[in-house]
Amino acid sequence: MEGAAVLGSSPAIQDRDREREREREREERFEAFLASHRERARSLAWRLLGGDAAAAEDVAQEAFLRAWRSLDRFRGEARLETWFYRILVRQAHNHRRWRAVRERFAGPSPDEPPGGEPADRGDPALRRRIEAALAGLSRGQREAFVLVHLEGFTVREAAEATGDVPRER
Amino acid sequence: MTDLDRKSQSVDRQDAVSVDRQSVDRKDAVLVHRLRESYGPAPLSPAERAAFDSGLRARIESGQRLFWLAPGLAAVAVLAAAVLWLPNVWRPFPGDVALVPEVPAVESSASVGRGEAAWVEWEESIFFPQLESARAGGSEALPGDYRAIASLILESS
Numbered sequence: 001m002e003g004a005a006v007l008g009s010s011p012a013i014q015d016r017d018r019e020r021e022r023e024r025e026r027e028e029r030f031e032a033f034l035a036s037h038r039e040r041a042r043s044l045a046w047r048l049l050g051g052d053a054a055a056a057e058d059v060a061q062e063a064f065l066r067a068w069r070s071l072d073r074f075r076g077e078a079r080l081e082t083w084f085y086r087i088l089v090r091q092a093h094n095h096r097r098w099r100a101v102r103e104r105f106a107g108p109s110p111d112e113p114p115g116g117e118p119a120d121r122g123d124p125a126l127r128r129r130i131e132a133a134l135a136g137l138s139r140g141q142r143e144a145f146v147l148v149h150l151e152g153f154t155v156r157e158a159a160e161a162t163g164d165v166p167r168e169r
Numbered sequence: 170m171t172d173l174d175r176k177s178q179s180v181d182r183q184d185a186v187s188v189d190r191q192s193v194d195r196k197d198a199v200l201v202h203r204l205r206e207s208y209g210p211a212p213l214s215p216a217e218r219a220a221f222d223s224g225l226r227a228r229i230e231s232g233q234r235l236f237w238l239a240p241g242l243a244a245v246a247v248l249a250a251a252v253l254w255l256p257n258v259w260r261p262f263p264g265d266v267a268l269v270p271e272v273p274a275v276e277s278s279a280s281v282g283r284g285e286a287a288w289v290e291w292e293e294s295i296f297f298p299q300l301e302s303a304r305a306g307g308s309e310a311l312p313g314d315y316r317a318i319a320s321l322i323l324e325s326s
Contacts, residue, residue, distance in 0.1 A: 038218070038221065046209065057224070149201045
């Protein structure tokens with residue numbers, strides 16, 4: 001009787017163990033991805049959003065959330081990374097667009113200081129000048145400049161992140 | 170070697186990943202390096218990092234809750250759609266015809282008779298559709314409920 005119960009339940013237990021193992025591996029993979037990309041994602045979002053720290057954190061978290069959901073779709077870290085930064089750049093762009101619409105109809109929000117947080121590094125006056133210069137660029141120029149020159153992406157990586165990959169001949 | 174040279178060399182080493190960036194000359198490279206240093210968020214402190222991770226964890230968990238709630242929400246949506254859609258397909262009860270504003274204020278014995286006739290017509294239209302279509306004379310005829318309204322209007326005028 002007992003033997004039958006053990007025989008009957010063992011495949012189920014094995015399945016559960018396998019499921020737990022898969023879940024643990026997924027968690028570990030995500031933790032590793034988060035640890036290696038947290039700072040860069042936040043910094044990229046901050047620079048694309050003109051120094052808005054709260055919005056940058058929001059955008060970076062949203063991109064990580066999507067990465068978590070889609071983790072199983074990507075076997076290799078490189079493909080996940082490319083996809084992740086593409087999501088992040090798009091999220092930042094959407095945020096900028098919504099912020100522009102909001103400010104047009106309701107005026108600038110008091111919780112989003114245009115000059116950034118006091119804890120941000122560098123000279124605040126210089127930061128404001130850089131911000132104004134970046135704001136004068138088109139979306140594509142700004143993203144390319146931030147990705148390549150400020151974040152250290154290669155041109156190819158930046159093109160993939162912005163979705164402007166040139167076609168192979 | 171000047172300070173500027175040393176800086177530009179270190180910048181070149183950092184930026185030597187892409188051919189395109191090597192085309193930026195040393196003076197520009199120093200400027201870009203300065204921009205990078207001046208325009209960026211301060212690194213996260215351990216407490217801020219923990220807050221970031223816990224915020225992300227909360228988002229993931231709330232997303233998972235929504236994932237489990239989704240079938241329930243879908244069922245509610247289907248039910249709501251059915252409730253909104255059913256009155257449009259349900260044939261009106263003959264008594265409902267009396268709610269049409271054109272109904273005469275004083276109800277005569279003729280109108281009671283009309284009510285009974287409408288009942289019969291309604292039953293026939295449900296149980297004997299072939300009879301209904303034969304009487305109506307084909308596809309050009311009005312549906313039963315519209316005919317009941319039309320007959321009320323025509324008789325009252």
